[in-house]
Amino acid sequence: MKTMQSGLIRWRTILRSAGFALLLTGIAPLFSGPAWAIQSHPAPEGLYAHQLAHFLFIVAMALLSYWLQVNHFTVQRGWRLIQVSCLLFLVWNGVAILGHWSEEMLPAGVLLGNSDWGQRILFQGNPAAYLYFVLKMDHLVCVPAMACLLLGIRSLYREALKERGPSHG
16 A cells, blocks of 8 residues: 555656646746757758767767677667667668758758748759758658667666566556
């Protein structure tokens, strides 16, 4: 009975915290200013640093994927999913690097408007514009990578709960 009561108290605490977080999330935009979250690279130094970060992310994901394989962690479902997420993040970073490069290769006048949600592309038979458009679909690789990471962590968590036994979970 005591463990059931502590479990209920724990769930109440979690629900209160979640409710408070949702309340803050709903109220915060009313009192905040512009975030200016769109990242552009007008000067070459910003683009170089950003491209270098993508490259280092590729190296990190390749090393982690290799390490998971060599150390036989991938026998567990959770680690296999994390390895798949590493490989997808690796591909995503490669696509992102090429996307940034293709943007720099576009002739003047192909991109209309500011670099935000309202930007338009004038294709007019320009292969570089088509390449840029396809490479900007990098979220089609990044979102599955994040999903695999989440599913992998969740699988490892559930496995850890099973190992602890019913009295701890």
